Amino acid sequence: MSKPWIALAFLLLSALAGCRHTPDEEQVRKAIAATVAGAEAAKASDAVEALTDDFDGNTGELDKRSLANLVRFYALRGQSIHVLVGPTTIEPRGERMVATFTVTLTAGAGVLPDNAGAYRVETGWRKEGGEWRCFTASWKKAL
Numbered sequence: 001m002s003k004p005w006i007a008l009a010f011l012l013l014s015a016l017a018g019c020r021h022t023p024d025e026e027q028v029r030k031a032i033a034a035t036v037a038g039a040e041a042a043k044a045s046d047a048v049e050a051l052t053d054d055f056d057g058n059t060g061e062l063d064k065r066s067l068a069n070l071v072r073f074y075a076l077r078g079q080s081i082h083v084l085v086g087p088t089t090i091e092p093r094g095e096r097m098v099a100t101f102t103v104t105l106t107a108g109a110g111v112l113p114d115n116a117g118a119y120r121v122e123t124g125w126r127k128e129g130g131e132w133r134c135f136t137a138s139w140k141k142a143l
């Protein structure tokens with residue numbers, strides 16, 4: 001083997017050794033952040049990308065399609081959605097994860113929100129196709 005091939009093989013092995021799997025907790029945090037960013041950008045598909053097809057919100061109150069339609073509804077009315085997520089606790093539970101956090105939601109077209117609310121949220125996550133996806137969420141008013 002010539003020297004250039006040895007150097008290339010060494011670089012490739014070094015790169016592979018440097019690749020690390022993103023920790024599960026960090027993947028869930030990133031998925032939550034992407035959901036928030038999608039809602040705030042009025043991009044319904046981005047807001048629900050991390051949800052499973054059988055997502056169940058508050059025991060039948062909201063499914064994946066309903067949440068996407070809610071984001072679209074606010075966008076069509078010219079109202080922006082703002083989301084403030086408090087500290088997030090993530091706990092592994094067997095092959096699943098549970099993320100708990102508070103969230104303050106506001107929506108409106110002007111400087112002051114037309115709607116606002118603070119909620120305590122618990123979400124359940126499972127791996128599908130190597131990705132952590134939210135399959136359930138429950139919430140109740142925090143204040």
